[in-house]
Amino acid sequence: MRRDGASNLKPTDTADPTYFHRVVDCQWACPAHTNVPEYIRLIAQGRYADAYMLNRESNVFPAILGRTCDRPCEPACRRTRVDGTPVAICRLKRVAADLRGDVSARMPRIPSAKNGKRIACIGAGPASLAVANDLLPLGYEVVMYEQLDKPGGLMRTNIPAFRLPAEVLDEEIDVILGMGVDIRYNTPVTSLRALMGEGYDAIFVGSGAPRGKDLELPGRRDTDRIHIGIDWLSSIAFEHVESIGEHVLIIGVGNTAMDCCRSSLRLGGTDIKVMARRPRPYFKASPWELDDAEEEGVHIVVNHSPTRFVVEDGRLTGMEFERLEWDEGARHSKVLETVFFPCDDVILAIGQENAFPWIERDLGMEAGEWDMPVVDPVTMQSSLPGVFFGGDSAWGPKNIIWAVEHAHQAAISINNHCSGMPLTERPPQHMNLVSQKMGLTEWSYHNDYNPSPRQQMTHVELTRRFQKLNIEVELGFSAEQTAREVQRCLNCDVQTVFNAPLCIECDACIDICPVQCLTITTGGEEDDLRTRLSAPAANPEQALFVSAALPQTGRVMVKDEDVCVHCGLCAERCPTAAWDMQKFELTLPITLMTAEPAGVA
């Protein structure tokens, strides 16, 4: 007897690349949409150069990012929801970069005939460099203005060498400069009006967020032992600062604070305290950076709000703090007592902001909150046609990977602008789905689930670490660690693709699924469906796939994407091939735009 499960819910539209893209959590979370699972498989096969080039296509700086990325991909990684810890994506990226060998022949080729368009980039940080990387292969000429005598922006000045060695930085920057950037060192831009008068076809502002926030408390101006974090880090990078006092207080608990406290240890500090106003769950620093600092002996002090610098006889002796007690959610606090911490130096790492003293206010550039230029979030253009922003200069401090993505979008806009096309006409996202079936029960990917725990990064011994400022702390993964870590990846890009008309509702896929992802049931609204699946679908962030009505009963196949381990057993046990495992490949608009994408051989 036919039991009709008429569904009023529309079947999931998997023709829209967004659906399968979201299943690849890491790629979806990455601002530049790096194809993580594919490069991890390439590493597994020992194809490091291919893995590097695939990375470079979207994130431009794989070696730099392999050490310093903010890793939005890792908290998103499905593996976290399956066994508690994400795949060490960032560390694997470094493996590909470290072992890539000579890839110079595979870099984008630069046409000798130029297209006659000249672009000015302000600043030689990641955003400007990525813009140059995208536009030079198309025949553009790029002039880059840098106030310092070296390129790299905050990647050089604010990231200490013990995290990012200068050689690694230089190597990737030199590739881009070598494409023919006309770089002008020691040339700060002092007037946008003057620059606009030089006849550039477009101007890209990638000057970062260069102003570290100050802390105006009593005593602030009575000593020279209070330093602004990012300025102090940059003085270290340029070897203007070579020592610090024994007792150092760092104010603020973001990633800059972590770099400041660890740099202090290397410049002679022995008693380093990071002073935080709020409890630990509200810290801005990435958990791994906190771990690394604490491993080195930095003391993190919570719930202390600074009130006064104590300066006696012109000498900084310490700081006064109010010790706070917070309510749940850390919204309101009350003061418990006032406490004194002695110190020789204070480093302020409480944030940084944009500053555009060189943009004339009468140019007509629309300004928004805090007097910052209004930037279109899609096109990256300001209200002045042909003037684009990206990186930290667009909306304040973010990170390198966001700067790269801003640059890609700005490059698309600049190309449209220079070709007379509307900026809103963005190149489309395309997807490819290719079956991974190699035989009856054989797949072209390693489909077994590997229960290995996340591999731990080995660090240089503590005793050796502080001998020199630039000893890289992280040693990188060993071959064995790499071999284990790559297999922790769940291959989320190898999608479970369902073809409803073929299904005979035998339940084989439901019975074999190790994590109870699948259900055949009568249709209904999503909220209702989520309550009657094989296992509770309690994570609304993760999509439900709902098929078209099945031929025999009119019920629907429902898949909760949340903890699918992409083992392919549903497809293997399907007698009619209604399920198939197909590799999803997203073609990024930036790749589509550039004439010769750096593809995988």
Added chain:
Amino acid sequence: MPSIVKPSVTHPAAAQNSRGLTQRDYEGAMSTLCAGCGHDSITAALVHALWELAIPPHMIAKLSGIGCSGKTTAYFARGAHGFNSAHGRMPPIATGASAANRDLTVIGISGDGDSLSIGLGHLGHLMRRNLRMLYVLENNGVYGLTKGQFSASADVGSTAKGGASNRLAPIDAMLLGLSAGATFLARSFSGDKEQLVPILKSALAHRGLAVVDVISPCVTFNDHEGSTKSYLFTRQHEVRVTETDFVPPEPAIEATIPENGAAWVVMHDGATVRFRSVPAGYDPTDRAAVTAYLQEALARGEVLTGLLYVDEAPPDLHETANSSREPLVSIPYERLCPGAAELSRVGAR
């Protein structure tokens, strides 16, 4: 064979039964049957039922004969005792196992070849004796393991994959049971776990022999247009005679509003099976009426499913034979073996 063993990873929120076990703990080895085989679905339904009833795996004895069905006992309850017997000889082995330890939950898995051809004699007598066990008949109408010849349950006029038509009358296990005195007869469909799982749970709570005839399509040899045991045919011709809810004995049973045609049967362990008869007036305790109804339905070409007949009154084999209450394994040797003198005294009687 699948490329990999089912990964050990489980859903982080996988539910646990009262023994703290997940459904995965009631699974067995990887199936080597064809992809899409109904038998695998029955295995999954058994896993579900055993898990829900929280039966300790080491107190289960699972037995089978020969055929595709004979393999399936390997695919569930890996912690249970198992015996793979000769063709059609599962019932006597099960009788022996149960005689030795009546505390065991005995589960026999058989097929239409194993039960209705070579093992028919054993099945008939198992029904008469009312041995307390769950007897699952995985019924696909063909000899799958020998490439799709008609079995004794194939309907007249149904065709083999090659096109030949069957002309021999089928044996209906349910009608056989009704005439041989079986006390629990149910039919279900491997593609319908909503019905199958409560039936298996009720069967496991039954006092005597519970025969569950499950239409289990053979995807390789008998899932084509001329088949009467295919997924599509079964779905198109299935008539649910009863809707079955199994209510375990633990919670207080509060019958609220008796629905039209609802009936309750209290199992020997206090559990309850609640029926809703789909054709009004169907009485699953009336042997003569059920026999008549089954024969009429057969003539109409309907596949009746549900718990078709149940009688909790007749004693099971242990009661009839007054066998040992205590498992033989826990009886001291002196008591278990009375010695040569006692034996010759019995022999001389």
